[in-house]
Amino acid sequence: MTPATRIPVAVLTGFLGSGKTTLLNSLLRDPGMAGAAVIVNEFGEIGLDHLLIRSADENVVLLDSGCLCCTINNTLRETLTELYVGRVRGELPAFDRVLVETTGLADPGPILQVITTDLFATEHYALDGVVVTVDAVHADHQLDTAPEAAKQVAVADRLVLTKTDLADAATVARLRARLARLNPAAPMVSAVRGELAPDQVLGAGLYDPSARTLAVTRWLATDAYHDHGGSHAPDVNRHDAHIRAHCFFLDEPASWAGLAAWCELMGATHGDKLLRVKGLIEIVEIGRPVVIHGVHRLFDRPVPLSDWPDADRRSRLVVIARDLERGYVEATLKVLSLPPGSGRPLSLAEVVPS
Secondary structure: OOHHHOEEEEEEEEOOOOOHHHHHHHHHHOHHHOOEEEEEOOHHHHOOOOOEEEEEEOOEEEEOOOOEEEEOOOOHHHHHHHHHHHHHHOOOOOOOEEEEEOOOOOOHHHHHHHHHHOHHHHHHEEEEEEEEEEEOOOHHHHHHHOHHHHHHHHOOOEEEEEOHHHOOHHHHHHHHHHHHHHOOOOOEEEEOOOOOOHHHOOOOOOEEOOOOEEOHHHHHOHHHOOOOOOOOOOOOOEOOOOEEEEEEEEOOOEOHHHHHHHHHHHHHHHOOOEEEEEEEEEEOOOOEEEEEEEEOOEEOOOEEOOOOOOOOOOEEEEEEEEOOOHHHHHHHHHHHHOOOOOOOOOOHHHHOOO
């Protein structure tokens, strides 16, 4: 399958009590979602208010909205495989998108790694984006005390503010400002009792299912970052003490060897700190850019583009990380310019002298 024809998978997460299930119920009531498959941890935990009209098997049920709903059987990879095989064999309806609803304490990293790096998953599915619900009443305390809450917000492609009708205007304004610092590229929408149209939160990934094409410029959202002017730009995206979002523009192309070396170096050395990496990198051997995407230690296969997505011909790299300073990350970028064909591994000391 071509990248633009793979089945889009959206990840719905958010801290405990932030309204994930309410939003999910609202989305599934929309007629446009009748072809969706929903993956949950347990049927009883998710609290779907749809009538379960019949059981397809022990892990899959059909909702009265026409949507499929299934539990994670053993692993997400196995569940995605079983769904796709059932679809091909005609044992399940031909669903056209997947929603994965996580628990409130879940780190979205492992879920994203399955969708973006597992061999079977990347052949048949494409990440549609990460949607994170944020409780306007309790989010400040959660972000202060729960690392999971800050990590969820930092990797989001869409932020959905819930319970804004229960919080005063000043509190909501302060929260919006904090979220914008934590994740400057994610658009924010407000949902009262979960009432949002699917197109307000879905379709945030690299692949645009409606247009059957790539949406690189929107996905990278480099204009949202304020520290891409060079090594001396102020670190205005510093926030919440540890997590930082950086955007780098590169004037020189990279080699295949350099790109592979940088991904391996950063993943092996700082995998736990790399929350998400997005990039549009020109490769000298082919004279064209490729799109890269990484989560923690794993990077997706680069996607070559036929041309640049906009008038800007510079490579660009967005790095969202915990406890990695901008200057340090910038020093590692010299690896990208390794001579074409070079396979010599580099140590961290060679790249970033102490």
